Amino acid sequence: MKCENFSSLIRLLRITAWVQRFIRKLKKDTISGQLTAKEMEEAKFMWIVHIQRKHFAKEIHDITKNKSSNIIRQLGLTIDNNGFIRCVGRTEHADVFENAKRPILLPKKEAFTKLLIYSYHRNLLHVGVAQTLSQIRQKYWIPQGRSTVRHVLRTYGNCIRYKGGPYKMPLIPPLPQKKVTASSPYTYTAIDYFKAASNVVQQEWKKVLYDSDIQNYVSNKGINWKFIVELAPWMGGFYERLVGLAKRSLRKTMGKVCLSVEQLRTLLTEVEAVVNSRPLAYIGEDIDSNIVLTPSCFLTLNKHTGIPERIDNDEDPEYKPQLSSTDNLFEIWKKRSKTFKQILESASW
Numbered sequence: 001m002k003c004e005n006f007s008s009l010i011r012l013l014r015i016t017a018w019v020q021r022f023i024r025k026l027k028k029d030t031i032s033g034q035l036t037a038k039e040m041e042e043a044k045f046m047w048i049v050h051i052q053r054k055h056f057a058k059e060i061h062d063i064t065k066n067k068s069s070n071i072i073r074q075l076g077l078t079i080d081n082n083g084f085i086r087c088v089g090r091t092e093h094a095d096v097f098e099n100a101k102r103p104i105l106l107p108k109k110e111a112f113t114k115l116l117i118y119s120y121h122r123n124l125l126h127v128g129v130a131q132t133l134s135q136i137r138q139k140y141w142i143p144q145g146r147s148t149v150r151h152v153l154r155t156y157g158n159c160i161r162y163k164g165g166p167y168k169m170p171l172i173p174p175l176p177q178k179k180v181t182a183s184s185p186y187t188y189t190a191i192d193y194f195k196a197a198s199n200v201v202q203q204e205w206k207k208v209l210y211d212s213d214i215q216n217y218v219s220n221k222g223i224n225w226k227f228i229v230e231l232a233p234w235m236g237g238f239y240e241r242l243v244g245l246a247k248r249s250l251r252k253t254m255g256k257v258c259l260s261v262e263q264l265r266t267l268l269t270e271v272e273a274v275v276n277s278r279p280l281a282y283i284g285e286d287i288d289s290n291i292v293l294t295p296s297c298f299l300t301l302n303k304h305t306g307i308p309e310r311i312d313n314d315e316d317p318e319y320k321p322q323l324s325s326t327d328n329l330f331e332i333w334k335k336r337s338k339t340f341k342q343i344l345e346s347a348s349w
């Protein structure tokens with residue numbers, strides 16, 4: 001089986017998992033039904049171990065013989081109990097998921113790595129290079145990751161066709177003075193609403209704009225309303241950039257599909273999570289820079305998009321399952337009947 005023949009990671013993993021199940025059945029395993037998450041994970045693990053052995057045979061040999069080399073020292077390579085080569089940086093004690101502390105090493109020139117990068121990009125609703133890279137680094141380490149991710153996003157899938165516009169954009173003029181002068185937060189704030197919703201919002205909006213109380217409050221507080229030109233996103237600067245990010249994700253994910261209100265609401269919430277998980281600073285190329293600062297770090301305790309990482313060891317010695325009310329009643333009855341018996345016995349004496 002060759003990764004090159006597959007266009008998506010999920011398809012590759014599903015077929016691998018079915019093949020693995022077939023082999024198990026030959027060994028008289030009685031498993032049936034649809035594929036489980038565990039089988040999919042095992043298929044992925046099998047591929048990772050396979051490509052690591054293919055590309056890093058020398059490193060594996062060196063690590064087991066306790067020899068050192070440039071790459072081993074640079075990335076702090078070790079082999080874990082499952083046979084994965086992992087990178088260990090200085091973030092060993094950081095408060096991040098286990099996988100982010102010890103990312104799995106993946107070769108850059110490998111079809112599997114490319115499928116994995118593209119699947120991340122797709123799951124994150126077609127975000128850019130930096131965000132895709134920062135998410136991948138929560139689990140995997142790809143040497144020269146930035147250029148590899150950039151190459152994949154340029155060549156895979158059909159995102160490229162959304163890049164071009166109907167006409168060439170004019171040259172962007174220099175930034176206005178207020179945008180390049182340091183000012184305290186909330187000196188400039190902005191309100192934006194979708195033009196599509198304008199019919200509904202317009203009436204309410206007019207009331208707000210022409211309401212004498214609001215007008216008086218605004219002038220008393222020294223607040224200036226300023227309207228930017230319609231369809232001129234470059235004038236809004238920062239917040240229009242965020243609107244652009246949301247629109248890009250929607251356009252690339254939905255295409256021409258018409259969604260129901262509930263579906264659109266779900267998608268918008270996902271887009272919100274993705275926009276809030278964008279890296280705020282440049283992500284370095286060294287192994288110690290895989291802790292990424294995102295707006296979610298300030299907004300929520302779960303700063304990750306999608307399903308949280310599973311903790312493998314779910315045997316918790318502290319955990320005492322609560323008795324059901326039936327069991328509880330039965331326990332009380334047993335205790336009471338014992339006491340009752342004792343009373344009866346003492347009475348008979």
Ligand SMILES: [Zn+2]
Binds near residue numbers: 122157252
């Ligand atoms: Zn894309």
